[in-house]
Amino acid sequence: MYGEPYWNEARAYRFTLREIEEDIEDPSTELHQMCLDAVGRIIESQELMARMGLPEKHWDYIAGTWRGGDPGLYGRMDLAYGGTGLAKLLEYNADTPTSLFESTSFQWQWLEDQITAKVLPRDADQFNGTWEALVARFAEMWPGGDTIYFTSVPENSEDYGTVETMAWAAKEGGVNPLYLTIDKIGVSDDGRFLDADGYPIRFLFKLYPWENMLNEPFADYLAQSGCFMLEPAWKALLSNKAILPMLWRFNEGHPNLLPAFFEDEFAEAGPAVQRAEAAFAAGRVVKPIFSREGASVRILDAAGGEIAASGDHGYDEHPKIVQAYHPLPEFDGSHPVIGAWIIGDTCTGMGLREDRGLITQNLSQFIPHYIEG
Template structure:
């Protein structure tokens, strides 16, 4: 009897130092930040079609569950656990009641060797690594031949590009959309440039605008450096950061349509994990979560409600503490406790690697996978992106 194919396996490949350089033509210039290899040049993950189907189903089900949880939070009108200022809370409620549409988001899942899936969190406002998942790993797949030393698999879960192009018209935005990011962040500028390309493919005009160059005029609201009104703007910059800045007081007065809208702060906030657990206790896709540490039996990870990309997490009840430091400038916010469920390790020549499954959703459509792995149990932006194949 043949051995069953594992749900996910890590394959060591012949090292390809040339691919990252070739990918620079796509705009992937941040493959080696500070001399660190961000793109995995010698590995890929292989998943079965059944596991891809399960990840897709999990994202669809959780997307609906989170929407239900968000509705309950807004009806209750208490945002204490979310760490919102009164101004942010008002922006959230106004955005929710206007039913402002969303573009995209990324679920972070734990995938067990047997295929079991658990939600770690939902990056629903400023999710990172989209460009790598949608463009770079597809280019890697298409130009890397199938073979024992190159790559296994005959497919890849990658419908992100088509989904984004199809989604833009549903947002009801004017023809010209500005796209804002911190101009010194090469990875963010690349992601924004990619999203600009998808908007243009959907029939929009797109213009880049450094986030710090947005200003205010009493007669027009938020404006570009040329003084043109900022009617629609995709921003790769968190709402709570904007609120904390000097111009935050102007946010409720502006006339700009922002993508992602303010209501997505509820989806992205770690407090929604506790809300989900209270509504759907013992759901197979969820880990126990609460504002009360005592409510979580055994080891638990504490996550800042307004935390981003693994920063500020602390773990209690384990011998080897994988806690991370607080990123400079993060607003203080309540801690949400989630049952500690460490990532399964995959053996590499350098030691175990711990992959997290990033499932992308555009609108309400799960449409692709990006995998990041680290040498530690908490995944951060310092870890590697590893391409995947479907067997």
């Protein structure tokens, strides 16, 4: 990719156990709890729901999945952290995060290989309990076993790799997994979702964004389908960058958050923006509330001059949020972002991706890590 390997083991990132536990694991678990608190507040307010950019006709369905206690499975928090100072939340993909296979199976295999080759000491470790946590989560959610359909868009090897990893974890947890591409799902006369053979789908893991699903005709059947969705629809509030100004509104000054505002709020420069003025001295990042892999993201300096911008403008039409610019750390000309995995409600592991540019995107390299000391 760009003439370089996506998986790069020419180097690795070394962490101490203290850094993992105190700077990444515990703050990520706390941030997730703050996100859950934010969801509970947002669904009770029409004003706040309107800020999330989701179709109003599906607000009741979204709220119903939250009030009904539909459990979440997984998510990935993207953090800026360079070994000093506090980790800062950049965004939270709580709906369709990828790089799961790399973070769990392949990264752990790398660690074992390096120990066997005596490149790393025998007591080297890795923050990587995500696979075991996934298996346990499936077993907890479906203790009697069940059939879960796993779906993704056709002809996308990265998405299929994530879905296949999920399906193997489900199988190890006692669940019967079946795969079909999302274009093969149909609807019965009474509004139930069907597989390619016409059998009703009771449980569906979909690697397909809620913001897309809710704007398609099939969404009209969600409430009556009797289909339990993974992730549940309330996750549409967390994988949405509109959650960032919500988190700041509800937790202003939290040390692991960056000040963030909706674009119109930032332009109005009200009291909350003024209180955060110092945090914007390094610049600001403008992000669409719906965006994937860094697309349509711009980094501006304090005067509004452009520092960096994505070449992918596919999400330009969406409403924007403005987040204080927190420069990523730099190691040998590359900028890493930590992806902290949340399984259930707990941070269980991480993976790192780095890019020579300032905006992490879909072809950024995956770099393994280990714990020593």
